[in-house]
Structures are given as C-alpha cells and as structure tokens.
Amino acid sequence: MKTRALFILSFMLFAFVIQAQDYLKSQFNYANDLFKAEQYYDAITEYKRLLLFDSTNTYRYQTEFKIGESYKGGAKYDDAIKYFSLAEKDAQDKDEIFAAKTQVIRSNILRRTTDRALQLLDELEKDSTFRGEIDTTYYWRGWAYMFADNWKSAARAFATINPSHPLKILADQTDRAKVSVTFAKVISYILPGAGSIYTGKILSGLMSLAWNAAAGYWTINAFTSNRIFDGFVVGELVWFRFYRGSIQNAEEFAVQKNIDIANKSLRYLQNEYKGIKP
Amino acid sequence: MTKLKLLTICFVFLIATQLHAQTDWVKWDAQTVSYELTKTQHHEYTIDKSGFGMTLISFGRNVYYFFISDLDGDNCPFNPTCSQFLVQSIKETNIFVGPLMFADRFTRDLNFIKGRDHYQIIPNGKLFDPVYNYTLNSKKIKF
Amino acid sequence: MKLSAAHKNGSLQIAVLLIFLLPILNFAQISYNNSNLFSPVNRLKFGNYLFADKDYLRASAEFKEYLKSFDDDTVRFKYSLCLFNIGKYEEASDNFKTLFYGNPFTEKARLYFYESYFFGKDYKDLRDLADNQNYKSVRYSKEIDRLKNISYLMDCSRLPEMNSFLSVFDDSVQSSIAKFYYQKKNPKHKNPITAAVFSAIIPGSGKIYTGEIGDGITAFITTALSAYLAYSNFKADHNFRGWLFTGLTAFFYAGNVYGSAASAQIYNARIRFNFDKEVKIYFGERNYFLPKSDY
Numbered sequence: 001m002k003t004r005a006l007f008i009l010s011f012m013l014f015a016f017v018i019q020a021q022d023y024l025k026s027q028f029n030y031a032n033d034l035f036k037a038e039q040y041y042d043a044i045t046e047y048k049r050l051l052l053f054d055s056t057n058t059y060r061y062q063t064e065f066k067i068g069e070s071y072k073g074g075a076k077y078d079d080a081i082k083y084f085s086l087a088e089k090d091a092q093d094k095d096e097i098f099a100a101k102t103q104v105i106r107s108n109i110l111r112r113t114t115d116r117a118l119q120l121l122d123e124l125e126k127d128s129t130f131r132g133e134i135d136t137t138y139y140w141r142g143w144a145y146m147f148a149d150n151w152k153s154a155a156r157a158f159a160t161i162n163p164s165h166p167l168k169i170l171a172d173q174t175d176r177a178k179v180s181v182t183f184a185k186v187i188s189y190i191l192p193g194a195g196s197i198y199t200g201k202i203l204s205g206l207m208s209l210a211w212n213a214a215a216g217y218w219t220i221n222a223f224t225s226n227r228i229f230d231g232f233v234v235g236e237l238v239w240f241r242f243y244r245g246s247i248q249n250a251e252e253f254a255v256q257k258n259i260d261i262a263n264k265s266l267r268y269l270q271n272e273y274k275g276i277k278p
Numbered sequence: 279m280t281k282l283k284l285l286t287i288c289f290v291f292l293i294a295t296q297l298h299a300q301t302d303w304v305k306w307d308a309q310t311v312s313y314e315l316t317k318t319q320h321h322e323y324t325i326d327k328s329g330f331g332m333t334l335i336s337f338g339r340n341v342y343y344f345f346i347s348d349l350d351g352d353n354c355p356f357n358p359t360c361s362q363f364l365v366q367s368i369k370e371t372n373i374f375v376g377p378l379m380f381a382d383r384f385t386r387d388l389n390f391i392k393g394r395d396h397y398q399i400i401p402n403g404k405l406f407d408p409v410y411n412y413t414l415n416s417k418k419i420k421f
Numbered sequence: 422m423k424l425s426a427a428h429k430n431g432s433l434q435i436a437v438l439l440i441f442l443l444p445i446l447n448f449a450q451i452s453y454n455n456s457n458l459f460s461p462v463n464r465l466k467f468g469n470y471l472f473a474d475k476d477y478l479r480a481s482a483e484f485k486e487y488l489k490s491f492d493d494d495t496v497r498f499k500y501s502l503c504l505f506n507i508g509k510y511e512e513a514s515d516n517f518k519t520l521f522y523g524n525p526f527t528e529k530a531r532l533y534f535y536e537s538y539f540f541g542k543d544y545k546d547l548r549d550l551a552d553n554q555n556y557k558s559v560r561y562s563k564e565i566d567r568l569k570n571i572s573y574l575m576d577c578s579r580l581p582e583m584n585s586f587l588s589v590f591d592d593s594v595q596s597s598i599a600k601f602y603y604q605k606k607n608p609k610h611k612n613p614i615t616a617a618v619f620s621a622i623i624p625g626s627g628k629i630y631t632g633e634i635g636d637g638i639t640a641f642i643t644t645a646l647s648a649y650l651a652y653s654n655f656k657a658d659h660n661f662r663g664w665l666f667t668g669l670t671a672f673f674y675a676g677n678v679y680g681s682a683a684s685a686q687i688y689n690a691r692i693r694f695n696f697d698k699e700v701k702i703y704f705g706e707r708n709y710f711l712p713k714s715d716y
Contacts, residue, residue, distance in 0.1 A: 023456035038308040045479050049458055052470050075309040076301050110311060149315060208349050245351030252318075259315050266313040303478050303507040381676020382683065389639040396633070411690075412683045414613070419690040 024050065028059050031066065040070040061090045068103060077111040094129055098136075105140050106278040114148040135161045142167055143278055146269070149262050151175035167275070174265040181254040188250035192243055195250020199257050208246040215239035318402070321348060332369060339365050356397075357404035360387055366409040379412050461490040468499070477503040494524040505533060510541030521556055531558035535565045536711065544572035563589060567710045574605055574700050590710070601700055608692055613685040620681035624674055627681025631688045640677040647673055 031046035047063045047070070054060060068083035081104050088100035101124060108117035121144065124130055124137050138160045145154035146167075151174045158168035179199055188195030192212040196205035215238040222231035269277065321343045326336040339361050347361060354360050363383050368376030386392070386407075397405035398421070410418045457463065468483030481503035484496050501516035514537035520530035534556060538547035550556065551569040558565060566589040573580050580586065583602055587595050611631050620627030625641030628634075651666035704710070 023458065027458055040308055041302070041305050044302070045482075048471070048476075048479070049467050052467055053458055053463070071301075073308050074306050075311045076306070079301050147313070204348065207345070211349055241350045241353070245349050245353075248351040249349065256317060256320075259317050263314040263317075266315070270313040302476055305478065375679075377672070378676050378679040379683075381672050382680025385640045385643055385673060385676060385680065386636050388643060389635045391635040411687055412680070414679075414683055414686065416686045416690060419687060421691065421694045 024054055024059060027053070028062070031063075035066060035070060035073075038073060040073045044070045057090070061087050061092060061096055064090060065100060065103070068100075068107075072103075072107055072110070075110075077107045080107045098130055098133055102136065102140060105144075109140065109144050109147050109278040112147055114144050117144040139167075139276075140278070142171065146171060146266070147278075149259075151178075151262070151265075167273075170265055170268070174261060177261045178258045179254050181251055181258070184250040184254040185247055188247045192246035196246065196253055199250065199253040201249075201253050204249065204253075205246075208242065208249065211242040212239065212246065215242055326365070326369065328369070331373060332365075335365055335368055354387065355392065355405050356383070356387065356407045357400055357402070358408070360384060363407070363409060367412070370409050370413055375413075379409065382412065383407070459486075461487050465496065468496075472499055472503065475506075477506045481507070494520060494526055498526045498530065501530070501533065505537055505540075508540075510537040510543075513537045514541070518556070528558045528560040531556050532561040532564055532711075535568055539568045539572060539709070542575070544576045545578070547572055548578075561712075564711055571700075571704055571709060574601055575697070580606055594707075597703065601696075601703070604696055608689070608696070610689045610692060611685040613682040616681040616685040617678050620678045624677050627678070628684055631681065631684040633684055636680075636684070640673065640680070644670060644673045644677060 027046065027050045031043050031050060034040075034043035034046060044067050047067045050059055051063050054063070064083050064087035068080045068087060071077070071080035071083060084100050084103040084107065088097055088104070091097040091100055101120070105117050105120050105124070108114070108120065118141065121137050121141050125134065130137070138157050142154045142157035142161075145151070145157060151171045155168050155171035155175060158165040158171060162168070184195035184198050186195075187198060191209070193205035193207070193209035196202075196208055198205075215234065219231055219235040219239045222228075222234055323340045323343065324336065325340070326332040342361055347359075356363070358366060360380070360383055364376065364380040367379040367383075370376070371379065392405065397407055400406045408420075410420065458467075464483045465487045468480045468487060471477075471480035471483060481500055484500035484503065487493070487496055488500065497516060498520055501513050501520070504510075504513035504516060514534050517530040517534040517537065520526045521534075535547060535551065535558075538544075538550065548569050551565055570581070570586050570589055573586070580602065583599070586602060587599060590598050616627035616630050618627070619630050620640070623641070624644040625637035625639070628637030628640055630637075647666050647670040651663050651670055654660075654666060655663035
C-alpha cells in the first residue's frame with residue numbers, strides 16, 4: 001500500500017512537470033501552425049501569449065524570432081526589426097545572435113534601406129566573433145546591392161564568395177545588358193532622336209528627328225524670308241521644344257530600359273532562384 | 279561603445295513600441311513585396327469606352343500623345359497634365375464646361391510665376407491640380 | 422481483532438494518502454488552470470498584458486472572450502477603452518453605455534460615451550444628447566459641455582450665442598477661442614459670382630480678387646494679346662487668322678470667367694481647411710480640455 005501510494009505521488013509530480021513543459025510546447029506548435037498557414041497576425045497573438053506564460057523563458061528567443069518573421073511576412077519591417085533585435089538580446093549563443101542580426105539586415109534589404117543594411121554588414125564583418133560567417137555577410141551584401149540596382153558592386157560581393165557564384169554571373173549579365181544614359185543623351189545633342197534609337201525606340205527616334213528637321217526648316221526659312229518674329233516663335237515654341245524633348249526622351253528611355261533589365265533579373269530572383277532570399 | 283549600443287537599442291525599442299502599437303490596431307494579412315524597381319508612370323494610351331464622345335476625345339488625346347506630347351519632352355508642370363485634364367474635365371462635367379475648365383488650366387499653365395504654395399507638390403515634383411477642384415461644386419474640393 | 426487492526430491500519434494509510442493527495446489534487450486543479458492558456462483567467466491576464474502594451478485590438482479580443490464567462494465591470498470598461506482607442510467609436514459608445522449605472526465607472530463611462538461621439542465625428546448627435554441632458558455625467562459635465570461647444574467649430578452647424586459658447590472655457594483661453602468663434606461666424610470668404618463678374622468686365626481681375634495675382638495678370642495678357650492679334654489680322658485682311666484669334670480670345674475669356682468663380686470657391690475651401698487645421702491643432706494640443714487618461 002505504502003509503495004503504491006509513493007508510486008502514485010511520484011507519478012503525479014512527474015506528470016505535472018511534464019505537463020508544464022507540454023502546454024508551452026503545444027502553444028508554440030499552435031503558433032507555428034498559424035505561421036505556416038501565413039496567418040501572421042494570429043500567429044503573433046499566439047506567440048505573444050506564449051511569451052507571457054513562458055515564465056522560464058524556454059521559448060523566449062524562438063518566439064521573438066518568430067514574431068519578427070511574422071511581421072516580415074506582413075511586410076511590417078519596422079516591427080520585424082524590433083523583434084529580431086529583441087531576439088538578438090535574448091539569444092543564448094553566437095549562432096542565434098548571428099541569425100537575428102542577419103534577419104535585421106534582410107529586413108533592411110526588403111525595406112530598401114540599403115545604407116542601413118550595408119552599415120550593419122560592415123559592423124558584422126568587423127566583428128571577430130563572426131569571422132567564420134564572412135561568406136554569409138558577403139552574400140547579403142550582394143543582395144543589398146542588387147536591391148539598390150547596383151549590379152557591379154553586387155557582382156564584386158558575390159565574386160568574393162566564389163568567382164563562379166550563380167548570382168555573380170547574374171549580376172554581371174545584368175550590368176552588361178544595361179545601356180549608357182550619358183551616351184544616349186550625348187548623341188541626342190548631336191543628332192536629335194539618335195539616343196531614342198540607341199535605346200531601341202526606333203519609331204520615336206525617327207519621329208523626333210523628323211520634327212526637328214521640319215521645325216529647323218521652318219525656323220531658318222522664316223529668318224531667311226525676313227520674318228524675324230515668326231522665326232523666333234517657331235524656333236522657341238517648336239524647334240527648341242522638340243530638340244529638348246529628344247534629349248529628355250533619350251534619358252528617360254535609357255533609364256526605363258535599365259529598369260526593365262534590372263526588373264527582369266529581380267523577377268528571376270523572386271520567382272525562380274532557388275537559393276536563400278531576403 | 280557598449281553604452282552607445284545600449285542607448286541605440288533603447289531608442290530603437292522606444293520608437294518601435296510606438297510604431298508597433300498602431301501597426302496592429304487593424305488586422306492585416308500576409309503580403310508579398312515585389313523585388314522589382316518602380317517605373318515612372320508614362321502616358322497611358324487608353325480608350326475611354328463610356329460613350330461615343332469620350333471614345334472620340336480619348337482617341338484624339340492618344341493621337342496628340344503619339345505625334346506631339348511624347349516627343350516634345352516633359353513640359354507640363356501639373357499633374358494631371360493639361361491633355362489629361364481636358365479629357366478628365368469633360369468626363370467629370372460635360373462637353374461645354376470641360377473645355378472652359380481646360381481654358382482656365384491652360385492660362386494658369388502659361389503663368390510663369392505659379393503660386394507654388396497654392397498647389398500641393400507630389401513626389402515626382404509636379405504640382406497637383408486635380409479636376410474635382412474646378413467643377414464649381416464646393417463639396418468636391420479637397421486639399 | 423487482528424482483522425480489525427489491519428482494517429484500522431489500512432484506514433490510517435488511506436487517510437495519510439488523502440492528506441497528501443488533497444493538496445496534490447488542488448495543485449492539479451491550479452496547474453490545469455495555469456496550463457490552459459485559454460482559460461478565462463489566463464485570457465484576462467493576457468488581455469491586461471496586451472492592454473498595457475497598447476496592443477488594443479488583440480486585448481479587446483481577449484477581454485471579449487473573458488466577458489463571455491464572467492461579467493466584470495472593470496473588464497468591460499477596459500474592453501470599451503480598447504474599442505475607443507482603436508477608433509471603433511460606435512461599438513465603444515455602446516459598451517460604455519452598459520456601464521452607466523451601479524458601478525465605479527459610471528462617471529468615466531459617461532464621459533467616454535460623449536468622447537466616442539465627438540471623436541467619431543458624430544457632432545449632431547453629441548449636441549442632441551448633451552442638450553437633452555441624456556446620460557450626463559455629474560463629475561464631468563463641464564468637459565462634456567466643452568466638447569459640445571468645440572463640436573460647433575468642427576462642422577457647419579449654426580453657432581450658439583457667443584457668451585454661452587465661451588462660458589464653459591477657462592478665462593485664460595477665452596480670448597483665443599473667441600478668435601476661432603469670430604473666424605467661424607464671419608469667415609473671410611470671396612464670392613464666386615463677384616469673381617466671375619470682375620473677370621467678365623476686366624479679364625483676370627476676378628483672379629486678382631481671389632488672391633491669384635500671377636494667374637490674373639497672365640489671363641489678362643493672353644486674352645488681350647489674342648484679341649489684339651485678331652484685330653490686327655482682320656485689319657490686314659487675314660480673315661482666317663482673324664477668326665482663329667477671335668475664337669482663341671473667346672476661349673481664354675470664357676475660361677477665365679469660369680476659372681475666377683472656381684478660384685473663389687477654392688479660396689473659400691482653403692480658408693475652411695486652414696481653419697479646421699488650426700482648430701484641431703489648438704484643441705489637440707490641449708487634449709480638448711479633457712482630463713488626462715489614467716489608462
């Protein structure tokens with residue numbers, strides 16, 4: 001009888017300890033399920049509930065990290081960074097610290113606050129604790145540059161990891177495919193419409209050339225026929241207008257073409273690239 | 279250095295707490311953010327099919343875009359541009375009032391010393407001058 | 422006898438076991454409640470935690486669940502405050518209404534009830550309720566009267582008599598508020614018809630009347646120039662060009678008459694907009710003369 005009673009007592013005490021651990025774990029799993037279902041707002045509620053009742057701080061780091069990821073999933077980058085910073089503060093080892101720090105950087109990349117991302121990457125590279133993770137910092141540096149449309153610097157960052165890194169090749173290809181905005185403008189100063197033709201807008205370039213030729217003819221014709229007022233009016237309101245327009249168009253078309261080229265690569269990165277993304 | 283870090287963390291935390299509170303005051307959903315860069319908006323060659331008159335006017339506007347406006351550079355300081363203003367004002371009012379609104383807009387465009395404090399400047403540097411402020415319906419006016 | 426001793430011994434053992442088991446069972450009950458994070462008690466605890474963190478939408482959901490199990494005035498008051506803080510004024514006022522009688526929150530709930538109408542921009546109903554003395558708070562009657570009077574500056578209703586309007590405010594602020602009163606009562610508006618008539622007589626003068634001097638001068642020059650070009654072309658027997666510039670003159674002239682009326686309307690709208698902004702800043706900086714919230 002005595003033994004049985006002792007057994008019951010011990011079993012119950014053991015069960016309580018297990019149960020205490022168990023309900024926190026099941027709450028964490030419940031929140032994770034919501035996270036996986038992309039119900040980020042509700043996931044945050046449940047992670048917060050866990051944070052309050054986890055008196056032993058068993059899940060503190062993971063929960064704060066997950067809240068950060070949830071906010072990131074909702075594109076609430078300011079809040080995401082806040083929780084990743086809290087996770088960094090509550091991290092238990094250097095791997096956890098590094099994971100939280102890189103998440104802050106990745107949120108900055110997505111938020112397009114590139115300067116801040118690069119500043120944090122600089123700090124990370126200088127920190128001797130993370131010497132073994134240097135390739136990861138170069139990787140995110142490359143991504144930060146790609147998001148800032150600086151493909152040359154991105155290629156350099158990826159090349160530091162591996163000269164034949166697939167993203168280095170992509171960044172190089174993107175950079176080479178771009179057209180020169182300055183060249184497009186300069187040739188339009190010399191021959192109106194030439195810059196537009198250079199950027200692939202042939203019809204627009206030819207029409208620009210035609211307008212300039214016609215307006216030039218009208219202006220000169222007015223001056224040679226001693227219609228000075230007409231000459232000034234046509235020269236100012238037509239010829240000069242279309243001449244300036246051809247230069248503006250050359251610049252705009254070149255910029256737009258470069259954005260199209262960059263967007264093609266960014267689309268690939270978002271939809272087809274299999275590696276880790278911000 | 280450690281003090282500075284601590285202060286920075288405290289500052290970020292304080293700012294973020296304020297932000298966070300308001301972020302979650304309305305329930306939100308997952309959001310996929312496009313990696314792509316934003317392109318500047320150019321003339322849209324659309325045809326308004328709301329009526330024969332509007333189809334004709336929007337067709338005329340497209341012809342103007344194609345032969346003149348797209349070639350003579352960025353001259354209009356306003357948003358919407360004068361040609362867009364004409365089409366929108368006719369759509370908003372009618373074929374008689376719309377051109378009057380356009381005539382007024384065109385005259386204001388000719389003014390070299392535009393009262394910049396009288397127009398809201400939008401991110402692309404243009405002066406925001408919407409049609410609804412000129413319909414002579416004071417209830418529609420917005421700032 | 423032997424059996425009885427054994428029986429006695431057994432009973433003693435059961436009693437000892439019960440002495441141990443009862444607190445354990447009690448502990449089990451507490452432990453169950455603690456481990457059930459969705460029990461009403463834990464929902465309340467979590468709600469309070471969220472409320473303190475200003476996470477009002479989540480807090481309101483927790484309080485709502487708690488209130489399904491227990492009717493508690495404090496929780497209902499906090500629940501109403503959550504709704505108020507996230508801008509769900511209609512729902513908030515309905516909930517504050519349930520706290521009007523027989524609880525420690527009666528006075529505050531009545532004030533917040535009126536605040537819900539005010540911040541929900543339901544000014545007319547706010548004034549009707551205040552005028553009819555419906556649910557009026559004893560402690561906060563002055564605050565409610567002030568809200569009512571401020572509401573007159575927020576919409577297009579007819580202003581009350583000046584002395585009664587100002588009487589609810591402190592002497593130290595009465596001169597500032599009197600300025601708002603005068604501005605609201607006699608706004609410096611421009612008449613669209615006058616502007617149009619001015620421009621019909623002298624092109625551009627209607628615009629100058631509305632303060633658009635540059636536009637007025639430009640309108641005058643363009644109309645006058647195209648009229649001159651029409652005249653000079655007719656004089657030189659260039660009839661086509663003459664008619665072309667006549668058409669342009671009419672176009673600019675009519676456009677300017679129309680534009681002057683529109684300009685006067687925009688001028689008036691800007692006056693209203695600036696007035697509303699100033700009123701909001703002035704009273705906002707002073708928290709609408711409401712007591713500082715303890716929550």
